[in-house]
Amino acid sequence: MNGLDVAKVREDFPVLHERVYGKPLIYLDNAATTQKPKIVIETIKQFYSRENANIHRGIFCLSERATRRYENARLKVKEFLGAASEKEIVFVRGATEAINLVAQTWGRAFLGKGDEVLITHMEHHSNIVPWQILREEKGIKLKVAPVDDAGELIMEEFRKLLTDKVKFVSVVHVSNALGTLNPVEEIIRLAHEKGAKVLIDGAQAVAHEAVNVRDLDADFYVLSGHKLFAPTGIGVLYGKAELLDQMPPYQGGGDMIRSVTFEATTYNKIPYKFEAGTPHIAGAIGLGVAVDYLRGIGLEWIAAYEKELLAYGTKKLLAIPGLRLIGTAKRKAAVLSFTLGEAHAHDIGTILDRAGIAIRAGHHCAMPLMQRFGVSATTRVSLAFYNTREEIDRLSDALREVVEVFK
Amino acid sequence: MNPDLRDLYQQMIMDHNKNPMNFREIRDATSRAEGFNPLCGDHLHVYLKMNGDRIEDISFEGAGCAISKASGSMMTAALKGKTRAEAEGLFAEVRAMLSREPGMPVNAEKLGKLAVFAGVCEFPLRVKCASLAWHTMMEAIAPTGKQVSTE
Numbered sequence: 409m410n411g412l413d414v415a416k417v418r419e420d421f422p423v424l425h426e427r428v429y430g431k432p433l434i435y436l437d438n439a440a441t442t443q444k445p446k447i448v449i450e451t452i453k454q455f456y457s458r459e460n461a462n463i464h465r466g467i468f469c470l471s472e473r474a475t476r477r478y479e480n481a482r483l484k485v486k487e488f489l490g491a492a493s494e495k496e497i498v499f500v501r502g503a504t505e506a507i508n509l510v511a512q513t514w515g516r517a518f519l520g521k522g523d524e525v526l527i528t529h530m531e532h533h534s535n536i537v538p539w540q541i542l543r544e545e546k547g548i549k550l551k552v553a554p555v556d557d558a559g560e561l562i563m564e565e566f567r568k569l570l571t572d573k574v575k576f577v578s579v580v581h582v583s584n585a586l587g588t589l590n591p592v593e594e595i596i597r598l599a600h601e602k603g604a605k606v607l608i609d610g611a612q613a614v615a616h617e618a619v620n621v622r623d624l625d626a627d628f629y630v631l632s633g634h635k636l637f638a639p640t641g642i643g644v645l646y647g648k649a650e651l652l653d654q655m656p657p658y659q660g661g662g663d664m665i666r667s668v669t670f671e672a673t674t675y676n677k678i679p680y681k682f683e684a685g686t687p688h689i690a691g692a693i694g695l696g697v698a699v700d701y702l703r704g705i706g707l708e709w710i711a712a713y714e715k716e717l718l719a720y721g722t723k724k725l726l727a728i729p730g731l732r733l734i735g736t737a738k739r740k741a742a743v744l745s746f747t748l749g750e751a752h753a754h755d756i757g758t759i760l761d762r763a764g765i766a767i768r769a770g771h772h773c774a775m776p777l778m779q780r781f782g783v784s785a786t787t788r789v790s791l792a793f794y795n796t797r798e799e800i801d802r803l804s805d806a807l808r809e810v811v812e813v814f815k
Numbered sequence: 816m817n818p819d820l821r822d823l824y825q826q827m828i829m830d831h832n833k834n835p836m837n838f839r840e841i842r843d844a845t846s847r848a849e850g851f852n853p854l855c856g857d858h859l860h861v862y863l864k865m866n867g868d869r870i871e872d873i874s875f876e877g878a879g880c881a882i883s884k885a886s887g888s889m890m891t892a893a894l895k896g897k898t899r900a901e902a903e904g905l906f907a908e909v910r911a912m913l914s915r916e917p918g919m920p921v922n923a924e925k926l927g928k929l930a931v932f933a934g935v936c937e938f939p940l941r942v943k944c945a946s947l948a949w950h951t952m953m954e955a956i957a958p959t960g961k962q963v964s965t966e
């Protein structure tokens with residue numbers, strides 16, 4: 409696809425035509441959340457305007473229709489991730505809830521004192537804290553595989569830490585703070601050789617490259633809809649059926665039960681066992697449509713386009729005096745995290761904001777990683793397939809203005 | 816540069832950011848407090864050496880953005896030698912300046928040089944950066960035992 413086609417793609421995203429402070433919005437905070445295409449917005453509007461009903465319980469037309477659409481979204485996500493069965497797709501609030509679910513069910517049931525969980529130094533807080541909570545409860549040990557100065561996982565150290573005591577490995581697919589693309593296939597293979605189960609946090613991966621959970625042989629894979637051009641409040645836990653079957657439920661309530669008496673309750677089958685209460689029905693339907701939209705554009709094209717954009721952005725940014733890129737892994741998603749001379753990320757953020765440019769300044773929910781690089785915060789630019797070279801040029805101009813202010 | 820930005824990043828603020836005054840620990844401080852701005856990671860300590868009711872020495876230390884650092888610098892410069900009541904009075908003025916509606920006047924007479932922060936009110940997300948040192952100072956001068964957080 410050429411530049412002309414990107415212009416066409418941008419037509420699909422109403423918010424990209426907003427102006428802020430009288431300037432066209434340049435949205436470069438896609439790792440925080442992505443924008444929504446018209447088709448997703450329209451679908452949600454349509455659902456609430458014409459189809460809204462609760463699912464799995466009504467015996468009337470609308471409920472039947474809503475249930476069908478909700479379950480259809482599950483099928484779409486199953487196809488998108490290459491899962492073996494739609495039973496393996498659990499709808500949750502997002503990546504955070506999915507990881508907590510696994511820690512609180514699989515972790516609680518199968519981990520005990522002295523068992524080890526291995527994570528990496530580049531995890532998002534959502535893949536650190538749930539394991540610390542489990543450590544409090546169960547006396548497990550949490551081990552952290554180090555990263556090198558480029559922001560790559562040091563595989564040699566990872567292998568050493570992967571002892572027989574490690575029962576669970578939980579690793580980010582693509583780092584939100586650095587963009588590093590981890591060798592998850594190898595990680596999963598090594599962990600399985602030791603008999604450990606593996607969760608991959610795909611929150612930052614799925615919008616940028618094709619993922620197939622069966623090819624990866626991941627035991628669990630998690631994602632957030634809002635980082636995948638879908639609404640907030642919906643996400644996915646993929647889990648192998650045999651594991652989900654063994655796991656105790658997460659929350660108790662409606663929909664997750666088969667029958668309830670005050671003496672005993674039997675649980676519903678998977679995935680419903682993990683979907684207590686009324687879910688985010690419109691969100692799930694929106695996610696299904698977003699996934700269709702993405703497949704229509706083509707993840708191969710997206711990956712190639714973003715790779716080119718990343719190379720262009722890297723070159724442009726490195727030409728700015730005093731700019732230090734944090735995260736220079738060889739395999740990287742379209743994230744540019746940096747410091748700029750003495751300028752604090754927060755000041756950079758304010759100056760860029762007034763130029764209409766939305767970026768993220770801070771620790772990116774990865775405080776241990778910031779400490780590793782000796783910074784309290786970075787400025788982060790994260791790209792999506794609707795971003796353009798012209799936007800990067802404007803970013804570069806605005807950053808040169810920052811240099812002027814702070815010289 | 817955009818005029819609002821020029822108002823925010825005035826030369827005086829940039830100078831204090833580059834070479835902050837009283838940017839050190841007071842070893843024999845009579846009180847101290849720690850302040851956090853979780854949103855952007857600003858983190859600072861304020862040290863006070865009181866002589867009766869009077870601030871004999873005041874300093875700060877920490878990491879933060881230009882606004883928070885300049886604010887700490889100019890605050891310590893303004894408060895040295897002042898009484899507790901005067902410090903509290905100035906805190907109230909600064910707070911009024913930062914939280915006023917853009918375009919409203921400030922009490923330039925009372926604020927003196929501190930009026931350089933008048934432009935911050937155009938940047939609601941940055942008000943906490945400018946007020947962090949002040950809130951931390953208030954905790955040091957009249958401890959509640961809490962860590963100061965702008966959230």
Ligand SMILES: Cc1ncc(COP(=O)(O)O)c(C=O)c1O
Binds near residue numbers: 609611634
């Ligand atoms: C790598 C990674 N994991 C997990 C999350 C948590 O996602 P959510 O807040 O949508 O649950 C994020 C969000 O920033 C992320 O970047």
